Amino acid sequence: MAQSSEQHRPLKVLIVGAGIGGLTAALGLRQQGHEVTLFERSQLAQEVGAAIHLAPNCHSVLRKFGVFPETFGANPVNGITEYEAGGKLKFDLDLRKALSIWQNPWMLSHRVQLHEELKRKALSPDGDGIPAVLKTSSIVTAVDPDTGTGTVTLEDGSSFSGDLVLGADGVSSITRKIVAGPDIKPFGCGKSAFRFLVPVSQVRENPATEMFTTREGYMTMWMDDDRRLIMYPCSNNTMMNFVGIHPSELSASKGEGWSRSASKELLLDVYRGFGPTVAALLEMVDVSALKVWTLLDMDRIPTWYKGRLVLLGDAAHPFLPHQGQGGGIAIEDAASLCALLPRNTAVDDIPERLALYETIRDGRAHKVQELTRLAGMDLNDPNRGNFNVMDFMHYNFGHDEWHNSSRELKKHLWSRNGPVRWRSPLAFGPMPSPRQDHLGRPIPARNSGFTTYSVRFRSSATYLKTLFPTPEFSFAGPGTVAEASFRCTELRDMAWLGGGGYKYMGLWIHGVQYTRKDGSKVHGSFLVVLLESLADPIITGQDELGMPKLFCDIDIDSSSKGKTEGPTSIECRWRGQPFLRMRMDGLEEAGPADTVPKPVTSGGPGGPPGAPPKPEEQGTMFYRYVPAVGMPGEADAAYVVLIPEGKGSSETSTVRRVKKTYRSQNSQVECVAGDWNNLPTLHHIAAGFAEIPIYGIVEAKVEEGTGVDDLANAEKIE
Template identity: 45%
Template sequence: MTLGNGHTNGYTNGHATPSSNESRPLRVIVIGAGIGGLTSAIYLRQQGHQVTLLEQSRFANEIGAAMHLAPNCNGLLRRIGLRAEDIGANAMEHITEYDEKNSVTRSASLAESNKQWQHPWHLVHRVHLHEELKRRAVDPVGEGPPAILKMASRVKSIDPASAVAVLESGECVQGDLIVGADGVHSITRKYVPGGDITTKSSGKSAFRFLVAREKVLANPATAHFAQKNGELIIWYGQDRRVIMYPCSKNQQLNFVCVHPHEESAASTQDKENWHAGANRQTLLDVYKNFDDSLLQLIGMADSETLNVWELLDMDVLPTWINNRLALLGDACHPFLPHQGQGAGVAIEDAAALAVVLRRGTTVEDVPERLKLYETFRYERANRIQEYSRVAGRDLGEEKLDMLEFTNYNFGHDEWDHSVQAFRKWDWARKPNLYWRMPVSFGPFPGPRQTFDGVARVATHSTFTTASVKFKTSRTLLQNLFPSVQFRFKNPGTVAYASFSQTTLNKMQWLGGGGYRHIGLYIHGVEFLKKNGETLNGTFLPILFESLTDPIVSGREELGMPKLYCTIDVYKRDQSYRIQTGWQGAQFGTIALEGLTEIDPSADKGTIGGEDDDGVFAYKYMPRVGRSERGNADVEHATFVPHAEESKVVPSRVEHVFKATSASINFDGLDWDALPTLHHVVSRLAEIPVYEVVGAKVVQGVGVPDVSSAVKIE
């Protein structure tokens, strides 16, 4: 397409300098090498960051027995390549509930319900998971730099503004941000606003221990409790309960025995004098009113794993972040165990943190990105925390909808959620992004911008434009005006128009390739505005193009009247032939003969329209709905001013070839041959060519992107 004062197509774009956000990897200090801390280290190393883990214990090892890996958590572990079944986890397959007299109150297979979740529900030995996470965090083999694990590194204080952690040894560890993953007794919590709140007793404690499954099966009084693989059993008393489920490939049975805190308070307070024998008796005393078979079962508690813990709760923190510090897991939302989601939600936190600290995040970005992390996670984590409180209430306090809890907990993928939330945040920062259908996938890259909204500049794109200007009928051409506001400046019955065909190449937005287009340009047109002012220009009623992408972007972003057709060009030494068609039906031929190169400086660089100020088009988008047929959602004229467009990308003409003769032939064929274009091409075929007044081929570099196009009124 030729503009009125230049040689190039103004309705496509070309080469652009790729955007870059060069930055070094972030130095991340993770305080605490538990489940959440290690998972965050893995996720962050995979984003290219250098992670240093500061663990206060000497062996950085988790204590405890078993834990749930619900579908929401398991999917995130699978994203980092960890399959729980490979480290001894077994599936959760059945749930049975008893009262304290050992009567079954509920029994259900989970085989069908588990099918609705994308990822499995596993039960895993906590230490096995912890060891595998630690291995993956520090293993030299893996994506990103391995994390550095510093054991026996108790943190004394931190500075959220400078991201410095000071150890009890006096060593200062410098980072770009600090992640406080140091659990329920967090040191880092006090460094966020409102973080001076302390944990409080929930009123309950829990014995935890393991029993070998074979030992249970060997006792006739307890064997029926261990018959099924993957069975979770809960015995409910009024104010206490026993939860049992298998782990380690169904070879170990994990117990969590929740009871009023005061009944084992001496055990929790006197850890120095703790020994399993004495506290096995405490355990049995706590559940003395339960059925004897259960007492025999819990009496098998493994002395090496038997322990009792006070179940701590904490009020909701007003914030998890402060400058370059963010809390994670129990440090910001300690969980009661009644939903089996404590570790899972910490793993969700780790995934969200990696999304907002994606590769390329700069040091300056960190405080804002940590605010995003909190925004993404705050409501969900606190909601599941409350579910856990509700699920742990004594019998009769409240009727629970456990299905609601399960659906909310399990039916979520934090990676996908955070990625989409991050996209929306990023798009919202760029209000001038081009959006086109389908909008579900975000803004569209195109001639005028990259996907990230960076402007393209087609300085290196090339164009070859063949134009034929001819004298024709004004009265016939004016029938193509879509509005009475368009009119010819000259009242005579003779008018001038051009068919112009352009081949574009080296278009960065098309991967270095190009496409072709051909259009009809009606010269000497003016547009009468409502205020009485007029604009002078060339009207473009139709523009055929050979590629979908520029057609769609030009129609929606610019309001250009684009349709598809094939455009073949045959260029020889002294001739240039253009053929147009649709699905094998050829409907147009334009030929330029006797081409001779002339000095580019001796030519104005255009055919016709020398007095025009720009190019007119008309945007029309129909309404949706049967009753709305014939009505427009959008309808208005557009204008591309030459003066403004020439500033976008200056075009440089390198060669001009003038023709001694030219011909234009269009055949509308019929509806069978051109089922979508017959009405258009037949009208083009009606346009008489009284006289060819000029024909030439122009070659050059630099393609404007028509970003100066504006709506008229």
């Protein structure tokens, strides 16, 4: 559909509510080039607040938007200790190794400090985009989403119009009533929570409680059947945050509303069976700041948007506190909207983007919500079942909504103009190939030579998994850190090419598993794409093996030839336009013991204590896709292929022998996205390469040797 230049102006976005979700959305939309105005009913005067969990799934979004929690006092979770109500220790876990599998740490922040930093970044004259405008003491009384624009009306009668209105106005949302109707509203779940802060210094000074300050970053819990007390530090480990969850009837008589003042006597009475240590901690409370909150739940809303109005955060899904994910899921909502509304989004595209947002977010937000309800069940509730906190943690933490929504937007754009095309003669007899000549005789390549340049690096598992072709592919282990390799090979003395050779460059993702229909798994490295410099191996590799091959020019500048005094550089180009560069400096020949190939069995760092051993990789997997003629978007064949490791065919199998290995002391990879004009057939791949985050180099080496396998042992998995 043709779009006018008027439609490609910055979007005018109005946000009702300037809490954490609203400010995160404002910051991200500002960075996407849009004009943002926030309306906040309060004056946003700074006041004492509770702490907030910044788990890896929302921490990654904050860092994407330039917000670094450690700069405003957030501290990492280092461990969890749990006691029975009477004080008997149930477990004490040091989580530092277990949490190392996540690229961004699980952190604990004072809510006000996070809020202030988001506000500063969203409103600052510095930074990308147009600074957001914040209007405080602006009570929104009505939103009209159906006039072609979104119109917000304030209590004083003034009104504002925009292309889009975000309802981020919390549990008491007025925008929810407009989107979902008046009948869906929060209700008490049967539990309430005391919330208060105590200085760590005060806890340390008391001999009965000082033990809780000897290790920084530890969360401590006391659990009884129907009530629990949770304590954890924030503000650079200087303040201890307390949450005391209990049956609502125990404190309901002390006031009305969902947020009420409470007395120390009431607090001590609710937890009178928790022993002297807990009593000593509760005696430290500042009564003037002690609040009791009714914990609110809500039925699932039927839709997240209406016209130009869309909900996020607690307006869409109020969260119970049992997994500390309420703020994190609101931040994910904001990230999704920002990813779906990039710079130059047309006004006419807004309705379909809101529908896509609802599809993306509804399932995940409500699954985390269900897991949260399960985590909050009383210990003696027969419906609680087996609560595996690590399984829940892996689902919650192992997600990056920016990567997820960006991928879903690409898939949506691919489908907008109808089915897209995802891409032999028989008359002259069989075609010569690496496996046989035109008479069918095998062509072994035992004397062919190779030089392989490889750089293995750590990257984001949440991004790399967007490159998997089907949901049956996943990482074998949990975490948001995985490993991948760019690998370039130069082949020489190939008999089937008249003694010539060619070059190829590929991207391999390690530590991958494919789940068959029967539930069994195949483990290996996944070959995403192979770029080759000669048409003949591209054709044979596509036809006979189903490998994902494309053409590009590959230039290898290796004047040093493995010596230490010069660099080696590799560049992939299309008609002179470079899009991938790999460079190795400080190459040194490895000793004999160091040249023995080591099996690669992991996609990332070690797992948590007690985790099962990582599965051994069985070989290289890739996905064969054969398009159906005249039916764009349909496949004649689509299945997974495995090249088993160390399993050759009987006649043509060739042993790969590495004769020399050189290791690089310094290497780097640079990817350039280009555009559809200078890379018309490879821009989608170059852009995908450019988005791969590289956290650090694991290994960089050059291997020289003889023996080139014809890959005749490739097999269809199912």
